[in-house]
Amino acid sequence: MPRNTLYDKLWDAHVVRQSADGTGLLYIDRHLVHEVTSPQAFEGLRLAGRRPWRVGANLATADHNVPTTERARGIADPVSRLQVQTLDRNCHEFGITEFGMSDPRQGIVHVIGPEQGATLPGMTVVCGDSHTSTHGAFGALAFGIGTSEVEHVLATQCLIQKKSKNMRVRVDGAIPPGVTAKDIVLAIIGRIGTAGGTGCAIEFAGTAIEQLSVEGRMTVCNMAIEAGARAGMIAVDEKTIEYFRGRPYAPRGELWDPAVKAWRELKSDPDAKFDKEVVLNAAEIKPQVTWGTSPEMVVPVDSVVPDPGKEPDSVKRTGMQQALKYMGLEPGTPVREIYLDKIFIGSCTNARIEDLRAAADVVKGKQVAKRIKLAMVVPGSGLVKSEAEKEGLDKIFKDAGFEWRDPGCSMCLAMNADRLEPGERCASTSNRNFEGRQGAGGRTHLVSPAMAAAAAIAGHFVDVREL
Amino acid sequence: MKIFDKLNGLVVPLDRANVDTDAIIPKQYLKSIERTGFGPNLFDGWRYLDPGEPGMDHGKRRPNPDFVLNRPRYRGAQILLARDNFGCGSSREHAPWALADYGLRAIIAPSYADIFYNNSFKNGLLPIVLERDAVDRLFRETEAAPGYTLTVDLAAQTVTTPSGAVFQFEIDAFRKHCLLNGLDDIGLTLEHVDEIRAYEARRRKEAPWLFV
Numbered sequence A: 001m002p003r004n005t006l007y008d009k010l011w012d013a014h015v016v017r018q019s020a021d022g023t024g025l026l027y028i029d030r031h032l033v034h035e036v037t038s039p040q041a042f043e044g045l046r047l048a049g050r051r052p053w054r055v056g057a058n059l060a061t062a063d064h065n066v067p068t069t070e071r072a073r074g075i076a077d078p079v080s081r082l083q084v085q086t087l088d089r090n091c092h093e094f095g096i097t098e099f100g101m102s103d104p105r106q107g108i109v110h111v112i113g114p115e116q117g118a119t120l121p122g123m124t125v126v127c128g129d130s131h132t133s134t135h136g137a138f139g140a141l142a143f144g145i146g147t148s149e150v151e152h153v154l155a156t157q158c159l160i161q162k163k164s165k166n167m168r169v170r171v172d173g174a175i176p177p178g179v180t181a182k183d184i185v186l187a188i189i190g191r192i193g194t195a196g197g198t199g200c201a202i203e204f205a206g207t208a209i210e211q212l213s214v215e216g217r218m219t220v221c222n223m224a225i226e227a228g229a230r231a232g233m234i235a236v237d238e239k240t241i242e243y244f245r246g247r248p249y250a251p252r253g254e255l256w257d258p259a260v261k262a263w264r265e266l267k268s269d270p271d272a273k274f275d276k277e278v279v280l281n282a283a284e285i286k287p288q289v290t291w292g293t294s295p296e297m298v299v300p301v302d303s304v305v306p307d308p309g310k311e312p313d314s315v316k317r318t319g320m321q322q323a324l325k326y327m328g329l330e331p332g333t334p335v336r337e338i339y340l341d342k343i344f345i346g347s348c349t350n351a352r353i354e355d356l357r358a359a360a361d362v363v364k365g366k367q368v369a370k371r372i373k374l375a376m377v378v379p380g381s382g383l384v385k386s387e388a389e390k391e392g393l394d395k396i397f398k399d400a401g402f403e404w405r406d407p408g409c410s411m412c413l414a415m416n417a418d419r420l421e422p423g424e425r426c427a428s429t430s431n432r433n434f435e436g437r438q439g440a441g442g443r444t445h446l447v448s449p450a451m452a453a454a455a456a457i458a459g460h461f462v463d464v465r466e467l
Numbered sequence B: 001m002k003i004f005d006k007l008n009g010l011v012v013p014l015d016r017a018n019v020d021t022d023a024i025i026p027k028q029y030l031k032s033i034e035r036t037g038f039g040p041n042l043f044d045g046w047r048y049l050d051p052g053e054p055g056m057d058h059g060k061r062r063p064n065p066d067f068v069l070n071r072p073r074y075r076g077a078q079i080l081l082a083r084d085n086f087g088c089g090s091s092r093e094h095a096p097w098a099l100a101d102y103g104l105r106a107i108i109a110p111s112y113a114d115i116f117y118n119n120s121f122k123n124g125l126l127p128i129v130l131e132r133d134a135v136d137r138l139f140r141e142t143e144a145a146p147g148y149t150l151t152v153d154l155a156a157q158t159v160t161t162p163s164g165a166v167f168q169f170e171i172d173a174f175r176k177h178c179l180l181n182g183l184d185d186i187g188l189t190l191e192h193v194d195e196i197r198a199y200e201a202r203r204r205k206e207a208p209w210l211f212v
């Protein structure tokens, strides 16, 4: 009886050669490229006189630096502009398909990969970006790499890798109303910590994960990296398969059936062995809000900012004190009394159509609170944007006082013009609340789209379960 | 790849856990299309009192006197002492580029984030893992003795204190070999071109939809 995990199966299917010391040469099926982490890799390739090994395995887009307003005018910041132009030039020179800034399919790399069917079940997917873990939601082995590795993949279609440990996070039971994929993954990180998955590939499983839509599953896998794991993944089921039907890069015609047959095998064997296992009860998960500067600093919306004085571990205690100081918060403050300045609905975690629908549901017919200086919605891709407009979501947001922007990373990391000013407090649907992440001195609280939308209306956090 | 073998260097203690890559090198500097020049912006948000943007003369900015790297006794440090989960966050290789460009050659911490750990080796920067107790002790000794240095011997996999205490560290054999000899990964992989082609040929038959 084979007793392999999904990760074991994906790994085994991609090993080109295995060295005695345990390192493997792993074949990469799909390489996604964006402007920030690729210029030095292309330059390295050029200097060594190399060409991409398999041009068709690469797909590029510009997302981090692109403006979300008046795009036709181009990029105002010359440094950002040069980086995006460099990607255009590199893709042109090496013959790589790129969804450039004015392409209707342009968007955040982790949104467009699946949307195009360019990431598929059973693939190895890499990108010079840590949130590549997102693509694991489809039973793929997907992980972020550095620029040296980007060059390595371009040149050889392979990566030198050491196998990670197998970890399973099971979330069992029915998901309570008002609780979303984002809350589930934040609760997981709160439980295991930001280093809880270090050295592991995490498989998310259990009845709650099965209930999630594929988009929700992407949200969960997206933040596997915030739990320290390079890769997060979820077994293939019928929802996964249906998702890919008819997508531009997905198999079609006579290739569809054999592909589906292979995809159905992409799950852990019933008695597969995991090195680590964590189980959560979905019924106990509430809407989550981060209070600190690490995603593990998270509490349910109906509780209070924790007290470092009660933390026995000295390193953790210092971390909590530093975080509270940066965030301008006092221990014991109810989460619902935290007032906000800005609202950001976007990012590769939560900017797909389902996320925008959830947010629009909450704001429909209401008004953004007076104290909110800016509430913005940044769709994950051009196609998400046009679908949302078709459904009239843009109108709902604009009527409520939100700004409706063009797709890109935007204020998830503030490399473009969208950012927090020092001291500003933001409810954000992104994935990182690090110091300065959304702008120097800015204070980020990570939440679900519905929670962010509700906070925009109230001006402070509210419990979406009570709406 | 840069060679790393032996090093005796001044140690600077950075007493924070979960130091993320946004803190190591903030996003505005990621717009560069170069591999070098990130040193002045290492820990930019902590190191300077005024906000920084690319293209500024960073020598003219106001350093934060309280930040450990700015204290005169740690000037010229080559070894960074850090806490758990160092380098968490993004995959940006700009983080090890900035650390190396600043002049750091090795880091000692109880644990690292995976991608950062991996990226460091590609840039001749040695991330050493020591037990938390050992790291605690090194923090105490560094803070107590100005001019405190450590000796790192990669071949022997040891860190030696001025008083002669020796800490052994683990490192995987492949990475050690590459670092000691300054080997280039791409060159090594391209020695297996035939195997890569054979794999591709087999996969094209098994899973042709991956190659359209």
Ligand code: SF4
Pocket: A063, A064, A108, A109, A110, A129, A131, A347, A348, A349, A408, A409, A412, A413, A430, A431
């Ligand atoms: S949306 Fe944020 S996390 Fe996602 S790829 Fe862009 S910058 Fe990275």
